[in-house]
Amino acid sequence: MRVSQRIAAAALIGLFSLSLSALADEKGDANKKLVREFYEKAINAKDFAAASQYLGAKYIQHNPRAADGAEGLKSYIEFLKSKFPQSRSEIKRAFADGDHVILHVHAVREPGTKGQAIIDIFRVANGKIVEHWDVIQDVPEQALNTNTMF
Numbered sequence: 283m284r285v286s287q288r289i290a291a292a293a294l295i296g297l298f299s300l301s302l303s304a305l306a307d308e309k310g311d312a313n314k315k316l317v318r319e320f321y322e323k324a325i326n327a328k329d330f331a332a333a334s335q336y337l338g339a340k341y342i343q344h345n346p347r348a349a350d351g352a353e354g355l356k357s358y359i360e361f362l363k364s365k366f367p368q369s370r371s372e373i374k375r376a377f378a379d380g381d382h383v384i385l386h387v388h389a390v391r392e393p394g395t396k397g398q399a400i401i402d403i404f405r406v407a408n409g410k411i412v413e414h415w416d417v418i419q420d421v422p423e424q425a426l427n428t429n430t431m432f
Contacts, residue, residue: 310378313406317383318373320411321402325371325389330359338410345416366391371400374432381406388421388432396421399431 316336324333334352343350348358362369370393375386383404390397398418405413421431 310380310383312409313381313383314376314378316406316409317385317404317411318376320404321371321373321385321387324355324359325362325369328359328363328367330356333359336411338407338412340412342413344414368393386432389418396423 320333320336323329323336327333333355337352337355341351341355343354348354369389369391371387371389373385373387377384383406385400385402385404387400387402388397389400398420400419401417403415404411419431
């Protein structure tokens, strides 16, 4: 292979890599948008009918206190509506890694309280949310440093 052919091949490989990277970024952005919309409808609006439109045929739940499937989500939303009708969750950060979207959230169940720091991880397949994990930590009254959790 001549030098000019090698340069052309390298340029094509570079363009192909850039195209794949751009497609991955677009998919990640679309997945983040989907998850943000779902979160707003499920957690803040507490609207199961609207939120359920974002779920896949199978919804796997990894939180041991929540049931699998749409019915598990419905039960959680009903719990929020009855016990914490004024609850509000603010997404502080959202990251996409392939089919996974990670949210860093400040959730306040009752106004005036410190709330909780939450990491929610969702897996998206074919434009639908199909899996969920979370890690939840109370925001303490006093911290041993001056940093915030958000």
